[in-house]
Amino acid sequence: MSATKPFPQDQTNRFSEEKPFKNKELPARAPFARLIEKWAGMPLNIIESAGSYIIARPMNWALKHLDAASYKLEGTFLRRVLSHTIFPATLIISLIIGFEFAKNGVTFDSLLTLALIPVIIGSIFAPLERLMPFSRNWLEGGNDTSVDIMMFISGAFWNGFAKYLIQVLFLVSLVELLEPYGHNLWPTNLPGVVQVFLFILIKDFFRYWLHRALHEVPFLWRFHAAHHSVKRLYWLNGIRSHPIEVVGQALLFAIPYALLQPSAEIIMVAILMQLSIGIFQHSNIDLKLGFWEYIFSIGDNHRYHHYPDKAVGDSNYGGEFIVWDILFGTFHKVKGERPHDKIGIGTSPNYPMTMAGLLIAPFVSDQKIFGPQNIQEQDNEK
Numbered sequence: 001m002s003a004t005k006p007f008p009q010d011q012t013n014r015f016s017e018e019k020p021f022k023n024k025e026l027p028a029r030a031p032f033a034r035l036i037e038k039w040a041g042m043p044l045n046i047i048e049s050a051g052s053y054i055i056a057r058p059m060n061w062a063l064k065h066l067d068a069a070s071y072k073l074e075g076t077f078l079r080r081v082l083s084h085t086i087f088p089a090t091l092i093i094s095l096i097i098g099f100e101f102a103k104n105g106v107t108f109d110s111l112l113t114l115a116l117i118p119v120i121i122g123s124i125f126a127p128l129e130r131l132m133p134f135s136r137n138w139l140e141g142g143n144d145t146s147v148d149i150m151m152f153i154s155g156a157f158w159n160g161f162a163k164y165l166i167q168v169l170f171l172v173s174l175v176e177l178l179e180p181y182g183h184n185l186w187p188t189n190l191p192g193v194v195q196v197f198l199f200i201l202i203k204d205f206f207r208y209w210l211h212r213a214l215h216e217v218p219f220l221w222r223f224h225a226a227h228h229s230v231k232r233l234y235w236l237n238g239i240r241s242h243p244i245e246v247v248g249q250a251l252l253f254a255i256p257y258a259l260l261q262p263s264a265e266i267i268m269v270a271i272l273m274q275l276s277i278g279i280f281q282h283s284n285i286d287l288k289l290g291f292w293e294y295i296f297s298i299g300d301n302h303r304y305h306h307y308p309d310k311a312v313g314d315s316n317y318g319g320e321f322i323v324w325d326i327l328f329g330t331f332h333k334v335k336g337e338r339p340h341d342k343i344g345i346g347t348s349p350n351y352p353m354t355m356a357g358l359l360i361a362p363f364v365s366d367q368k369i370f371g372p373q374n375i376q377e378q379d380n381e382k
Contacts, residue, residue, distance in 0.1 A: 041356025
C-alpha cells in the first residue's frame, strides 16, 4: 500500500460532531451492571461530569487557538526539523533530568511529584499535538480527558495498594532470598545510561509476555479491554488501565526488581525514561521516527496495536522496546504505509466509556452485549 496522509486538511473533527461530552454508558442489555454504574458509581459520575466543565472544555477551547499556527506550520522546514528531533531530544533531556533528580534524592513516591508529572507533560505535549497532529480527528475526544485523569489517580492508588500486597504475599522475603544473587548479577560497573536501558529492556521482557497474555487469554482480555476502548490516541490515555491489570502488573514486575536489584538511582531514572518513552506511544504527534521505531515501541508501531482488527492489533506488545516483538514474531509494520486513525475494539464497539462503566465492564458475564449487534440500541438511547 502506498503511503497516504492520515487526514485531509479540510476534514472537520469527527469526534467534535459525533461524540458528546457525556461518555457512553453501559448498554441497556446489562440492566444490573447499569444500575450499579448509575447509583454506586454516582460519585465517579459527578466528578467525571464536573471535569467536563472544569478541565476538558476549557482545555479544548484554549488549544483550538493553535489551529491557525498548525496549518501554517505544515510543510515548513521547522516542522521537518521538529518531526525528526523531538523524540531523541526528549530521551536525552529525560536522562539528564533523571540523573540530576536521583542525585538530589527526588523520588516518585511524593504525591506532589505524581501530581506535577501530568501537568508538566501535558503543558508540553498537548500544544505539540495541536501544532503537529498525526490525525486531526484525534485532537478532541469529548470528555475522555476527565476519565483519563481519574484513571491516572486510580493507577497511583492501586500501585500503592500493590506494594502493600507484595508485603502481605511475602514477596519481600523473596527479595531478601535473592539479594546475594541480585548483587552478583547486576552489572554495576557499566555506565549509568547503559544500566538504565538494560533494566528497562529486561523488565520489558516480562511486560511483553504479560501484554501478550492480556490479548490472547480471553479472561485477561476482559480487563485489558478498558485500555483499548479509546477512540483516539493522545498524550494522556496511555495510563488508561483497569485496576486489576495495574495490580497484576505491579506484582509481576516485583520479580525483576527482586532478582536484579539495580541501585535506587538507576530505578529512578528508568521510571522517568519509561514515562518519556511511553508518552510517545499514545501521543498524537506526527513524527518522523525512522530507525527509532525498530528499537522502541512508539509512534506507528503502537497505532497499529490499537487497530480494531485483531489480525493487526494483536501485535507490537512491547512496553518500551519493540525488540522482543521482533524476536518473537509479533512485530507489525508495513514499509511505506502509515496506519489509519480508526481505532478501538472491533468486536466491542459498544464498550462503555464512563469511569464507572470501565471498572464494571469486565465483570459483566455476557461480553457480547458490547458487540456491534447492539450499536443501534445504544444510538437509540441518546
